[in-house]
Amino acid sequence: MSAVELAALIRDRQPCVVLTGAGVSTESGIPDFRSPSGLWATFDPLEYGSIEAFHADPLKVWSFYKPRVAMLTEAEPNPAHVALAELERRGFVEAVVTQNIDLLHERAGSKEVVEVHGSIRTATCPGCGARYQVEQVLALLANADAPGCPACGAILKPDVVFFGELLPPEAIERAYQLAHRARLLLVVGSALEVYPVAGLPEETLAAGGALAIVNRGRTPYDGRAVLRIDGSAGEVLPAVVAAL
Ligand SMILES: [Zn+2]
Numbered sequence: 001m002s003a004v005e006l007a008a009l010i011r012d013r014q015p016c017v018v019l020t021g022a023g024v025s026t027e028s029g030i031p032d033f034r035s036p037s038g039l040w041a042t043f044d045p046l047e048y049g050s051i052e053a054f055h056a057d058p059l060k061v062w063s064f065y066k067p068r069v070a071m072l073t074e075a076e077p078n079p080a081h082v083a084l085a086e087l088e089r090r091g092f093v094e095a096v097v098t099q100n101i102d103l104l105h106e107r108a109g110s111k112e113v114v115e116v117h118g119s120i121r122t123a124t125c126p127g128c129g130a131r132y133q134v135e136q137v138l139a140l141l142a143n144a145d146a147p148g149c150p151a152c153g154a155i156l157k158p159d160v161v162f163f164g165e166l167l168p169p170e171a172i173e174r175a176y177q178l179a180h181r182a183r184l185l186l187v188v189g190s191a192l193e194v195y196p197v198a199g200l201p202e203e204t205l206a207a208g209g210a211l212a213i214v215n216r217g218r219t220p221y222d223g224r225a226v227l228r229i230d231g232s233a234g235e236v237l238p239a240v241v242a243a244l
Contacts, residue, residue: 021190
């Protein structure tokens with residue numbers, strides 16, 4: 001019933017913009033690093049995930065990132081990613097704004113993806129500025145604990161937003177523009193706790209749009225959503241596609 005209601009809401013309230021967080025990728029086997037049992041509970045983000053840590057000791061940071069990058073590139077899109085790509089293809093979704101760095105929306109077929117926390121697609125050399133594709137980074141990692149720049153030897157930094165770094169300004173600006181004009185902002189798999197992304201629902205609501213949430217667990221916006229489904233994105237979203 002809830003999926004049918006959500007389908008009706010998406011049909012009635014165009015344009016619809018989707019905001020996704022870690023919860024959309026957990027069914028692809030990618031853990032939510034911020035969950036109480038997640039990696040950031042085991043690894044201190046300041047020691048392994050901050051830009052200061054990277055500048056101080058890039059080898060130590062790569063000891064954490066190397067298995068993670070391998071895991072992310074081996075993961076496959078799940079039915080939630082596929083359903084969102086299908087909704088876009090059928091004209092029901094204008095864009096997907098994502099906090100995820102795993103490229104799974106793109107690999108599922110989504111065309112308009114705004115990556116507000118960057119992605120593993122590329123890595124940049126802090127020494128000479130050269131940029132490398134993830135395939136090249138993986139090839140470099142096959143023979144080393146950390147990828148050294150083939151041009152100058154400096155340790156490459158993945159183009160994901162580290163703690164202590166600013167979010168990419170163009171992506172954030174685009175995300176706020178999309179949220180502003182959305183008549184429906186559909187939040188999937190995000191607890192809406194990390195700013196500035198957590199401010200996107202406020203932008204939609206202030207502009208007269210509505211908010212729908214599909215998430216396991218509570219969010220600070222639950223009371224202001226017209227529809228809220230506490231369930232699995234991989235089950236709910238394919239049901240929405242089937243209902244449209
Ligand atoms: Zn270089």
